[in-house]
Amino acid sequence: MLSKIQEAFQPRYLGLIGLCLLAWAYLSMFSYDNYGIEESAALDILLNWSIVHQIASPVAFFGVPDLRAVMFIPLDMYWAGSLIAVKVFSMYILFGAALIMYRWSEEVHGSESSMMATALLLLAPISLMQTNAIGSGIYLLFCFVVIGWLNQMVRDSEKALPSWFFLQLMMAALAISMHPMGLAVPLALGIHWWRNAGDAGKTRRMIASVSFVTIFMLFVRWGWYGMDDAAANPLSILGDSLLGSPLLHDTGIGFGILIAAMLFITIGMHLYRRINDPVSIMLLSASLIGLLHADHAWVFIAWVTTLYLGLPLLIELNERLGGRNLMGQRGILLLLVVCTATISMLNTRQLELVAKQHLKGPVDMLISVLEKEAADTNAPFIAASQWPARTLLACRRDVLPLPPASDDLATFQKQTTGLTHITFNPQLEKMHALARNAASLSTTFETIALMPDGVVLKAKKLATETPLPDSKH
Incomplete structure (x- = not known):
């Protein structure tokens, strides 16, 4: 036994x-x-x-x-x-x-x-x-x-x-x-x-x-x-x-x-x-x-x-x-x-x-901002991210890699045409050139999140809707 x-x-x-x-x-x-x-x-x-x-x-x-x-x-x-x-x-x-x-x-x-x-x-x-x-x-x-x-x-x-x-x-x-x-x-x-x-x-x-x-x-x-x-x-x-x-x-x-x-x-x-x-x-x-x-x-x-x-x-x-x-x-x-x-x-x-407690690391905090922005499926959303795969996994919307930095600001602005959001960490040495390019976009993008380990930029509305004037009979 x-x-x-x-x-x-x-x-x-x-x-x-x-x-x-x-x-x-x-x-x-x-x-x-x-x-x-x-x-x-x-x-x-x-x-x-x-x-x-x-x-x-x-x-x-x-x-x-x-x-x-x-x-x-x-x-x-x-x-x-x-x-x-x-x-x-x-x-x-x-x-x-x-x-x-x-x-x-x-x-x-x-x-x-x-x-x-x-x-x-x-x-x-x-x-x-x-x-x-x-x-x-x-x-x-x-x-x-x-x-x-x-x-x-x-x-x-x-x-x-x-x-x-x-x-x-x-x-x-x-x-x-x-x-x-x-x-x-x-x-x-x-x-x-x-x-x-x-x-x-x-x-x-x-x-x-x-x-x-x-x-x-x-x-x-x-x-x-x-x-x-x-x-x-x-x-x-x-x-x-x-x-x-x-x-x-x-x-x-x-x-x-x-x-x-x-x-x-x-x-x-x-x-x-x-x-x-x-x-x-x-x-x-x-x-x-x-x-x-x-x-x-x-x-x-x-x-x-x-x-x-x-x-x-x-x-x-x-x-x-x-x-x-x-x-x-x-x-x-x-x-x-x-x-x-x-x-x-x-x-x-x-x-x-x-x-x-839904704690998030520095990168995930930035991505969570984009997830909230992407929640409205009726609004356009095309983001460029330093972490595109993680961002796409969280947002389930269109996400692209960051555009390459360029000495020609006109070229860089053309590359960002159509983007609604950009997120990256400007503190990293490899991102310094891109940060300088992003600073030139102040007329078309605004900062919606600024954190110690990154930033989230959002495209400004290029035009505001105004009501049509009443027709005169």
Whole structure:
């Protein structure tokens, strides 16, 4: 009888029950409006919706989408127009990546650190934030760990070009298309195959193929349109991995410094040991590359790196410094894990307030002004936005990208003919020229919203309606 009970409550069953409960918690804390979506994800979604519904849309002019658009095709065939379906799909991607990361970490570092790292990852506020925003961070993690698994399949295969090889190249292209951190994939594969060149022919084919895919994707997606704006100070945004949405707390630079210290100690130790595991190299490289564009996707990958590569080092340190009892061997580890889990759960729970109180970030505040302007379907509405995909997703009216800045003011005024609204952030350096052009439109546009992170301009009425004079008989 006891053996049957133990069999019914095996760890894998308890883990699945935990994932079901966590999925319910995620769904209860999602934002069910059209705000807070990553620009590149919004572009992917809108492009597929326009194709499925066969609607003429200006989405094609916004920029080249990343390859997540291909992953979203099955969703859009059955749930076209449903944003929550994409969020649920992203949640499944996160859970799948976490389970594969658990299996990988169990093989490389042991079950103890892998179990704690996976639990802390799924409880972290940044995981829910990235899922709710359909962020590129969770898809990058999925690519990293799947590429690591496929890489082992390719190495073990006796065929010169197994099917796993082509699937690995597709996943590499997906990662590179989403974010500069995706460049960690060709870097890690190149280092791994160069150090382990057992089959010289297979090594040459792998390095040449990955190099070709990298160059092609850089040509197609150079600039990586649609990424969130980078933080001015990476330390300030790094604290969001534990503190949650910046809408709910002040700048957490203290937590950012603490996490950055743990991250760089982890990176330094693993580089000193010259690790050769491709997944580890991808995580370390992505954490360093992401410093060039420190957004929440980078925060997510940096937190994953700290957990999965840092906890094994902490266990080693605790064993060397501690005594022979439990507290001596695991005291520091347990204290850190309990504190981290408590902070994560409290701040993840607070993310529900973002949806309940309809809190919006700086960009979404500007877009909400346009949404109110677009509510009157009888009035003309053609907006030009710095974030056209997010604006179109919220307004469901005609939205175009911003017109290019021009030294000839007459040319710029001609480009803005027909527009009813313009929104952008004049504080950004790349928008200074456009801001000077917009200042010349004072006779045709007026400011209806001025915020620290942007402005909304509205076209003035060119003529006023006057009543016709009475006819004389």
